[in-house]
Amino acid sequence: MGYFNPEPKTRREDFFDMEEELERLSRGLKFGKLVVVSGLRRYGKTSLILTCLNEEGYDYLYIDCRLLPPGMVTLSSILKLFRDELERRVWAKRVLRRVGEISLGDVKVKFRDEETLLNILHALEGKVVVLDEAQELRRSRYRFDGILAYAYDHLNIKFVVSGSQVGLLYRFLRVDDPEAPLYGRPYIEVRLGRLSESDSRRFLLEGFKQCGVEVSEGEVEEALRWFDGVIGWLTYFGHSRVVGGERLPSIVDKASKLALSELEHALKIYGVAEGRYREVLKAIALTHPARWTQIKRWVEAKLGKIPNNTLTAIIKNLMDAGFVEKTLEGYVISDPILRNGIIRFW
16 A cells, blocks of 8 residues: 555555665665664664665565563574574575584584574675664673674675664664774664655655545644654554544554553563653653753652662663653653653553
């Protein structure tokens, strides 16, 4: 169903007008070995990557790091993602066979062994490996950035690394840390943002035209105010409107609950500190924009005294995770639909 297909796009004709970003990703793959695609949730990163790879005919593995289990990530769980993806690719069957045949010295390598990942990468020379939501790999004691650096230096493999939690993504990659494995290695960054108001309007109008559905100008304008150029939410609105015949208020409520559910899942990693994170987010959502002092007063009124450095660390973590942005006026919730969810359903 064209633009309103909720699945990640894989064809240029279904992918809305990001020619500059597609060209930059294409150049990065053609002339480089590492491309970092960043942008907040629902900004179209996965669609951009898959469209480029399919349009240009690359053989690739798509590793969705969101499928890693919660808590500390083990090497075996990382290997399982690679194995499952390899088993889905016809061309990759021979890679699995090669892995089973490789020996290191006198030791025969089995799939569960620690050296297997290196063997897989050796067998993948000439291919592209996509690590989507790669910041999840930071939860592993296994230094995956070291593996990336090794492959960068010694293998003919191209990596596309993407993440919606931009601060955490770069905290994982550490490309600016002189002590880190990837430091000094050239890479191309493709950063996605919101659509402009005019592009958002065109996206909706063309999408409804593709589906043969008429929507009033007033409903389109109200949707633009709610979804604020986030292409994933605009797609969600279009799909819900076309397929389910739903109206905008119902769609906004469902989207807000979905965004809030994702936030609640993400906050679980903070354990007993989760309550503080919730109150910080409430303060920012209700004040919007919120000054640091306003946030502190709110949290202390709800939970009691909080040290300055603790509050600063919480705000930084929320910014790194992509839930909060800092503007000249103060801190804001990055996603307007998430803000609505916090205000209405928390």
